[in-house]
Amino acid sequence: MKVALVTGGSRGIGKAICLRLAQTRDYHILINYQSNKEKALETLKEVEDLGATGEILPFDVSNHIEVTEVLSRWVEANPEAVVEVVVNNAGITRDGLFMWMPYEDWNKVIQTSLNGFYSVTQFFIQKMLRNRYGRVINIVSVSGLKGTAGQTNYSAAKAAIVGATKSLAQEVAKRNITVNAVAPGFIETDMTESLDTKELVKIIPANRFGKAEEVAELVGFLASDKASYITGEVININGGIYS
Template sequence: MERRNYALVTGGSRGIGRAICIALAHDLNYPVLINYQSNAKAAEETRELIAANGGEAEIIRFDVSNQVETHEQLAHWKSQHPDDLIEVIVNNAGITRDGLFMWMENDDWNQVVQTSLNGFYNVTKFLIQDLLRHRYGRIINVASVSGAKGTAGQTNYSAAKAGLIGATKALAQEVAKRNITVNAVAPGFIETDMTSALDEKELKKLIPLNRFGKAEEVADLVSFLASRKASYITGEIIHINGGIYS
């Protein structure tokens, strides 16, 4: 049986993750694995949007911060697809638990770091041996402007995303000889559920382009990095923030 190459997007049910799933299916014809943790309805909507455009997608549920659950579900998928390969990994899953550091609860720190940073480890570590044997792969990590410059009220999120940026740069050097690229995108203010509570009218005054970005604009960048066109780009953190920080 001919091998089929898949793309996995963690946190793929909504927002930036959903847009990335749709772009990878549409632009690069990947069958997409839509990972989600809790919102089954949103994951199914994403799958339906891909199918409506002639693409193909499957839903896979696990909490990226839970290593046992992550490995169990990915191992189960592999057992059902013994000849297939996940050759594009998009580590997008992330949560925020904002608050000033002096009042930050232990749980708010741990949950954010577990999801953004340990989630990257749990997913990528399990799948990377296959990429190394295959001698091709794309790993794309969704970081944040907060991880690059730090954001007040987001010490936990900034730390997690900064860790993801460091991991991106180091891993890129380790696997480049096997034709695997590792890059990160660092969005600024993007119109999603995560930013819906922010004062967009005030914040866009800080942005040279004078608007929030769209999830589809981030997805277009991820799609490019996942393509053969980006074969000589690795270890990079590409900012997509309307000029607010570079």
């Protein structure tokens, strides 16, 4: 059984990625979520409606011990499974000006995005190396590339993953494992619902927010054999807002 794991897979971009990977029917989809089981089950049903198989897997990516314990139990229960694709999508925002930012807001964002990447990827990378195949795709952000006022914590976390993507790609490329990052701009999701769309659209050359499905198409390509010579890349998908 070939498996793809998507962290934060119950909603928004994560859900769209699960559905895009399900369309290929190549993979059993592991839908990670932290708290919203109802949404995770909805995503699972849509995955199954596409003719694929899947299951939900609750754990908090920011908790290294929990990640290791949950994934270890899953691997023990599924000895024939081979996780070929890992999509590190889980992330949170705790926006605010840096001068007033509580340590908790700084730490939680770093723990979720950056340490979550470490815990999940590190768990599977040796297995990928033994299998001589793997696809690691990290969802970063335009904020991690150009910086965004009021998001120093989020920008720092995503910029760190950009550096990690480029370094890890060089370490594992000889074993047919690619490591890439996808950097969305403003995408229509729960995370951007509270933003002033009319004002922000003025600074986007494409004159609109992107759709989660558009990000998922790019991830689907990077997860495929067609992208086997692309690694260490950070691909912007933002309507031209950062070039």
